[in-house]
Amino acid sequence: MGVPVIELAGVGKSYGPISALRDVSLTVDAGSVTCVLGDNGAGKSTLIKIMSGLHPHSEGTLTVDGTARVFGSPREALDLGIATVYQDLAVAPLMEVWRNFFLGSELTGGRFPFAGLRIKEMRRITDAALRDMGIEIDDIDRPIGTLSGGQRQGVAIARAVHFGARVLILDEPTAALGVKQSGAVLKQIAAARDRGLGVVFITHNPHHAYLVGDHFVVLKLGAAVLDARRAEVTLEELTLQMSGGDELQSLSEELSRPS
Amino acid sequence: MTRSPVRLLARPEVGALVAALAIFAFFLAVAPAFRSTGALFTVLYQASTIGIVAVGVGLLMIGGEFDLSAGVVVTTAGLVNSLFCWWFGVNLWVGALLSLLVCLAIGFLNGWLVMRTGIPSFLITLGTFFVLQGVNLGVTKLVTGSVASANIADIDGFRSLQAVFAGNFGIGGVTVWTTVLFWVLFVAVAAWILHRTRPGNWIYAVGGAPESARAVGVPVVRTKIMLFMSVSFLGWFVGMHTLYRFNTLQAGNGVGNEFIYIIAAVVGGTLLTGGFGNAIGVAFGAFIFGMTNLGIVYAGWDPNWFKAFLGVMLLLAVSVNLYARKWGSR
Amino acid sequence: MRRGFLAVGAATVLLLAACSSGGREATEEDGASGGNAPGSSGYTIAFITHETPGDTFWDKVRAGAEQAAKDEGVTLKYSNDPDAGKQAVLIQQAVDSKVQGIATTLVTPDALAGSVKAAGAAGIPVVGLNAGIDQYKDLGALMYFGSDDTVAGESIGERIAAAGAKHPLCVIHQQGSVSLEARCAGVRAKVPGTENLQVNGADDAAVVSALQAKLAQDKTIDYVVTLGAPIALDTVQAKEQAASTAKVATFDLNAETAKAVKAGTIEFAVDQQPYAQGYLAVSSLYLYLKNGNDIGGGGPTLTGPSYVDASNIDKILPFTEKNTR
Numbered sequence: 001m002g003v004p005v006i007e008l009a010g011v012g013k014s015y016g017p018i019s020a021l022r023d024v025s026l027t028v029d030a031g032s033v034t035c036v037l038g039d040n041g042a043g044k045s046t047l048i049k050i051m052s053g054l055h056p057h058s059e060g061t062l063t064v065d066g067t068a069r070v071f072g073s074p075r076e077a078l079d080l081g082i083a084t085v086y087q088d089l090a091v092a093p094l095m096e097v098w099r100n101f102f103l104g105s106e107l108t109g110g111r112f113p114f115a116g117l118r119i120k121e122m123r124r125i126t127d128a129a130l131r132d133m134g135i136e137i138d139d140i141d142r143p144i145g146t147l148s149g150g151q152r153q154g155v156a157i158a159r160a161v162h163f164g165a166r167v168l169i170l171d172e173p174t175a176a177l178g179v180k181q182s183g184a185v186l187k188q189i190a191a192a193r194d195r196g197l198g199v200v201f202i203t204h205n206p207h208h209a210y211l212v213g214d215h216f217v218v219l220k221l222g223a224a225v226l227d228a229r230r231a232e233v234t235l236e237e238l239t240l241q242m243s244g245g246d247e248l249q250s251l252s253e254e255l256s257r258p259s
Numbered sequence: 260m261t262r263s264p265v266r267l268l269a270r271p272e273v274g275a276l277v278a279a280l281a282i283f284a285f286f287l288a289v290a291p292a293f294r295s296t297g298a299l300f301t302v303l304y305q306a307s308t309i310g311i312v313a314v315g316v317g318l319l320m321i322g323g324e325f326d327l328s329a330g331v332v333v334t335t336a337g338l339v340n341s342l343f344c345w346w347f348g349v350n351l352w353v354g355a356l357l358s359l360l361v362c363l364a365i366g367f368l369n370g371w372l373v374m375r376t377g378i379p380s381f382l383i384t385l386g387t388f389f390v391l392q393g394v395n396l397g398v399t400k401l402v403t404g405s406v407a408s409a410n411i412a413d414i415d416g417f418r419s420l421q422a423v424f425a426g427n428f429g430i431g432g433v434t435v436w437t438t439v440l441f442w443v444l445f446v447a448v449a450a451w452i453l454h455r456t457r458p459g460n461w462i463y464a465v466g467g468a469p470e471s472a473r474a475v476g477v478p479v480v481r482t483k484i485m486l487f488m489s490v491s492f493l494g495w496f497v498g499m500h501t502l503y504r505f506n507t508l509q510a511g512n513g514v515g516n517e518f519i520y521i522i523a524a525v526v527g528g529t530l531l532t533g534g535f536g537n538a539i540g541v542a543f544g545a546f547i548f549g550m551t552n553l554g555i556v557y558a559g560w561d562p563n564w565f566k567a568f569l570g571v572m573l574l575l576a577v578s579v580n581l582y583a584r585k586w587g588s589r
Numbered sequence: 590m591r592r593g594f595l596a597v598g599a600a601t602v603l604l605l606a607a608c609s610s611g612g613r614e615a616t617e618e619d620g621a622s623g624g625n626a627p628g629s630s631g632y633t634i635a636f637i638t639h640e641t642p643g644d645t646f647w648d649k650v651r652a653g654a655e656q657a658a659k660d661e662g663v664t665l666k667y668s669n670d671p672d673a674g675k676q677a678v679l680i681q682q683a684v685d686s687k688v689q690g691i692a693t694t695l696v697t698p699d700a701l702a703g704s705v706k707a708a709g710a711a712g713i714p715v716v717g718l719n720a721g722i723d724q725y726k727d728l729g730a731l732m733y734f735g736s737d738d739t740v741a742g743e744s745i746g747e748r749i750a751a752a753g754a755k756h757p758l759c760v761i762h763q764q765g766s767v768s769l770e771a772r773c774a775g776v777r778a779k780v781p782g783t784e785n786l787q788v789n790g791a792d793d794a795a796v797v798s799a800l801q802a803k804l805a806q807d808k809t810i811d812y813v814v815t816l817g818a819p820i821a822l823d824t825v826q827a828k829e830q831a832a833s834t835a836k837v838a839t840f841d842l843n844a845e846t847a848k849a850v851k852a853g854t855i856e857f858a859v860d861q862q863p864y865a866q867g868y869l870a871v872s873s874l875y876l877y878l879k880n881g882n883d884i885g886g887g888g889p890t891l892t893g894p895s896y897v898d899a900s901n902i903d904k905i906l907p908f909t910e911k912n913t914r
Contacts, residue, residue: 054474075476086474092467094535095460103464104475106457116455292806301805301830305798396643405912406648407819410845434830504826505793507845509819511643512791552795553802556786565787566764 004029005065005167005198006051006082012059013046020046021222023060027215028167028198033189035209036202037242038219044202047219048171051200052084053077083160084169087176091152093145097137098126100144101159125162133158133188150181157188161195168192169200174208186212206238218242271528272540274580278526279543281579282550282572290558296433298557302549307442309519310545311497314442314449315490316517317524317541321453322486323466323533324373324380328365328387330516332491335391336362336498337508338399341408351416359495365391366491370484392514399510408508417503424496425504438500442542445493449538458482467534523548526576547576629662634874635683636867637693638719639676640669645818645843646863650719652912653867654692661875673700680704683713690714690874695721695728696768702728714877718870719863720768722889731877732885734869736861736893738768742775744894745838745859749780749812756782757812758803758835762790762820769816772840776814784810793823800827810835818843818858825854842897847909851902861893864913 006028013021021043028034038044049055050062053071061068064080071077074084091100102122108115126140135154137147144152153173160168170189174182189212193199203209209216216233218226218241226233226241286293312329319326336358344354369387373380396406403409411417426437453459461482464472473479502508527544529536551572555565636654640647651667658665666688668679676697681704683691691708695701695717708715709729717725717733725733749757757780759773764787777783786803789795804810804827813828813835815821821839828835839846842860849855869890876882884890897905908914 052474074474078476084474086471092464092471092534094467094530095463099460099463103460103472104477106460108457115457116451117457117460119455290806292802295805297805298802301798301801305795308792308794308798392642400648405645405843406643407645407843410848501793505822507819507822509643509645509793511641512793515789515791549798553798556799556802557806559806 007063008051008060009063010060011047011050011057011062013050013055013057014059019222021050021057024217024219024224025060025227026217026224028200029214030166030198031193031196032214033193033199033201033212034215034217035213036200036217036219037204037206037209037238039204039242041221042219043222044204044219045171046222048084048169048200048202051077051082051167051169053082081164081166082169083163083165083167085153085156085160085171085173087171087173091144091156094143097140097142097144097147097155098123101126101129101140101155101162105163129158129162130155133161133191134184135188148181149177150184153177153185154188157185157192161192161197165197167198167200169202171202172204173201174203174205182208204242206235206242210235210238270540271536271580272543273528274582275527275540275543275547275576278576278579279547279550282547282554282576286550286554286557290554292559293554293557296431298553300433300435300439302546302553303439303442304436304549305553306546306549307436307438308497308500309516309523309548310442310542311438311445312490312493312516313520313523313527313541313545314445314538315486315493316520317527317529317536317538317544318449318453318462319486319490320521320524320529320531321466321533321536322462322483323469324370324483324486325384325521326369326487326490327381327384327517328369328391329384329490329494329520330513330518331388331391331395332362332365332494332513333498333501333516334395334508334510334513335365336495337502338395338408338510340499341411341502341508342399342402344414345409345411346402348414351411351414351420355416355420355499358498359492362491362495362498363488366488367484369491370487373487374480374483388517392511395510406510408502408510410506411502412506420499421503424499424502438497441496442545445496446538446542453538458485462486463534519548522573526573526580528580544576547572630875630879631662632689632875632878633664633666634658634690634692634871635666635668635680635686635688636871637667637676637679637683637691638669639671639673639694639696641671642669646841649863649912649914650867653864653869654871655867656864657868657871657875661872663871663875665871673697677701677704681707684708684711687711688713689878690716692716692718692870692874694719695725695730698724698728705729714874716870716873716877718866719861725889732873732883733889734866734873734885734892735889736891737889738771739775739778741840741859741861741894742772742777743779744775745772745814745840746776746779746783748857748896749776749814749836749838752812752836754780754782754812756784756807756809757814758807758810759783759785760796760800760813760815760820760824761785761787762796762815762817772816773814783814788820790817790820793819796820796823797827797830800824801831804828804831804833804835808833813837815839817841818846821846821855821858822849825849842905842909842914844909844912847897847902847906847914850897850899851906853899857896857898859894859896860914862895862914863892865892 004027008024008026010023010025012023036044050057053074053076056070107118107122109118110116123140130137135158173185189199189201214230216228217224316326316329339358339361340354343357344351369384372383399406427434461477464477465479465482469479523544524541526547527540551569555568638647655665670676670679677700680693684707691713698721705715705728715730717730719735722733722735722737759776761769763769773785788799813824815824818841821837822845824837837855839858842858846855846858850858873884905914
């Protein structure tokens with residue numbers, strides 16, 4: 001187990017009177033995969049937004065490398081090495097693969113106002129970085145929107161790894177994918193972990209989570225209901241928690257026909 | 260890794276180029292008067308007065324926004340310069356500079372309001388369009404007592420400004436207006452910015468996927484405001500040309516041109532929804548507009564049909580473009 | 590950086606405001622020559638036109654009407670809308686607010702008939718101006734001040750035909766305008782070789798290019814007849830560019846065309862004296878209300894065509910600079 005990079009202690013977020021997340025504690029270690037599981041509306045996306053800097057948290061503390069932080073913008077999180085790959089808005093679909101790869105971190109040469117892009121170099125680096133992560137794309141000049149969902153996730157992950165991310169937050173990377181493509185994404189998660197990144201894998205699929213996860217947090221209605229290391233939990237328990245667990249038990253009692 | 264020739268057709272400017280060549284050949288065939296370099300440069304002049312602003316509008320549309328005030332801002336630019344200098348009797352260069360600041364402020368305000376309120380730019384700039392239209396008329400009337408600006412040909416600085424903004428020179432018996440050269444320059448700079456610089460990358464990103472762009476650290480607000488300011492800068496340039504070529508301006512002019520700029524951009528392969536297009540395509544779009552506009556005259560056809568013919572030409576250009584892109588991106 | 594731009598914006602707004610308020614003072618000085626306080630005769634007259642905002646022509650009509658109101662102590666209520674339906678509503682509003690008299694243009698007689706007749710029924714006198722010479726009586730209007738576009742066109746046609754015109758070009762700067770078409774039709778009635786050209790009057794650069802193209806395409810064009818003063822000035826530029834020898838004649842007049850007539854680059858201008866139309870429409874209502882006068886002897890009063898050429902330009906030039914001709 002590596003050193004903790006991000007630590008959340010009692011973090012919560014309210015939008016006006018509505019509390020979207022309450023008292024969540026979580027640790028992201030370097031070189032391990034932390035899985036956040038939960039149904040729709042459980043507070044997963046709020047948690048991502050807090051960690052990636054899109055929304056500041058309103059309760060608790062968020063510590064990065066031992067220093068407490070409240071992020072004002074995604075840029076601040078990025079500068080600390082926290083990169084987020086969003087489920088559906090990871091890319092600008094009509095732009096070439098390599099332009100997406102370097103978006104926001106373009107390589108330029110020369111001085112302003114004659115600072116041109118180093119296009120050849122960026123294309124070469126993109127190609128190499130994708131191959132490193134085991135992603136094969138025939139033409140990096142293709143608009144990224146024409147790639148498959150798995151390939152797009154791959155580009156986004158490779159991008160985060162390349163730009164020195166220490167923590168990679170993945171928002172439902174396997175949600176819209178078939179079995180084979182999901183497998184490819186899980187391999188990329190493992191590859192990122194092996195490079196020493198701390199990965200936050202957000203999903204509602206306990207099978208996918210159990211394949212790569214080192215640590216599991218299950219959210220329900222904005223609060224953590226399970227927080228366990230891999231050794232402390234089985235896939236069955238995880239599945240039971242996700243599918244409703246004890247609630248399902250009581251529901252089955254309520255619904256049982258009176259005899 | 261190789262780029263196939265079919266893939267080339269997916270580039271936005273190729274469809275527009277094909278359409279431009281087709282229309283050019285068509286007019287060469289039907290209009291004898293069209294077959295001269297003089298005619299070509301008249302067309303290029305007409306295209307340049309549209310095309311200079313259209314390049315800015317095209318960039319803005321790639322960035323996902325519209326500017327309906329682009330047509331009247333041209334008139335505002337000329338009026339600010341003309342009225343200010345006429346009233347206070349100061350050197351026209353002072354007014355030209357003031358006008359530039361006013362135009363940049365208008366562009367900034369457009370962008371700032373759009374980003375600040377989140378109201379679609381179509382509505383914000385529609386508001387600016389009406390405000391400027393009213394201010395153009397009202398202020399001109401107050402200052403000159405009429406709805407046209409006074410003749411400024413005798414005020415200091417006129418000659419030098421005319422040489423800069425409305426100059427022309429002859430080559431082999433053909434008059435070339437400097438606006439054509441400026442147009443080429445602006446298109447080249449815009450194309451370079453779009454494809455070869457970081458801001459260019461950002462323009463595509465803020466138009467195609469603003470949320471993703473923000474998430475990866477692109478300064479969305481700054482990029483969009485700069486785009487609005489580029490449009491009003493180019494509007495200022497054409498406003499200067501109009502003022503120094505015609506000496507007086509009618510305060511109601513410029514209305515309707517905002518759509519011509521948008522049409523030029525769309526014919527040139529710019530996507531109405533943003534994120535796709537390029538500067539050279541927009542230049543071809545403006546060229547197609549100018550060529551169609553004057554080609555009908557060169558052909559000596561019944562002018563009453565002009566708009567109908569123009570509409571057909573534009574539809575053809577847009578569909579050629581669309582098919583080229585579809586075929587190319589199969 | 591943003592603050593800087595805001596400051597610049599604010600500064601320019603201030604500058605503009607300063608400069609416009611200065612302008613107003615100057616015009617008051619100009620117009621203060623004679624005249625009673627508005628409303629001292631007690632009459633309120635509604636003045637309704639189909640002006641499209643920003644047209645120099647309507648500016649003069651309005652200036653004439655306002656000067657007459659000032660001279661006669663009438664309260665003038667000016668309104669305008671280029672849309673026929675909305676102009677009818679404006680007339681109806683004037684009737685509803687019980688003004689003493691209505692002066693209106695009758696460019697679309699059918700659309701305006703209802704409201705004009707309603708005014709008659711309410712006992713409010715109506716005079717027509719500018720357009721509607723053939724229909725004003727049917728609508729119940731008492732008097733009419735204006736010119737006849739076809740007659741004016743024919744008059745120009747006769748004059749250029751006498752000067753040897755064979756193939757004139759008539760430039761229409763607004764699409765689908767009945768009165769502009771009528772002028773060109775009048776020219777054609779006298780010179781059958783007349784050809785029409787449609788241009789976009791809201792963009793001077795487009796007008797020049799189109800004219801340049803036309804003059805290059807057809808070298809036999811010997812006269813260019815324009816229907817608005819700014820278009821005539823554009824034509825002079827296009828002519829130079831196309832190295833054409835065609836002569837330029839125009840409807841309407843402004844200070845710049847007057848100078849061009851003086852310089853000889855425009856051969857002559859024909860105007861329908863818009864200032865007089867506005868002035869006479871208001872004055873005639875004033876006289877009718879005060880004395881029961883009837884101007885025109887039961888027929889329309891023509892304010893044009895009035896020719897401005899080398900023979901009388903010296904006299905007229907100063908008036909154009911004051912925006913009264």
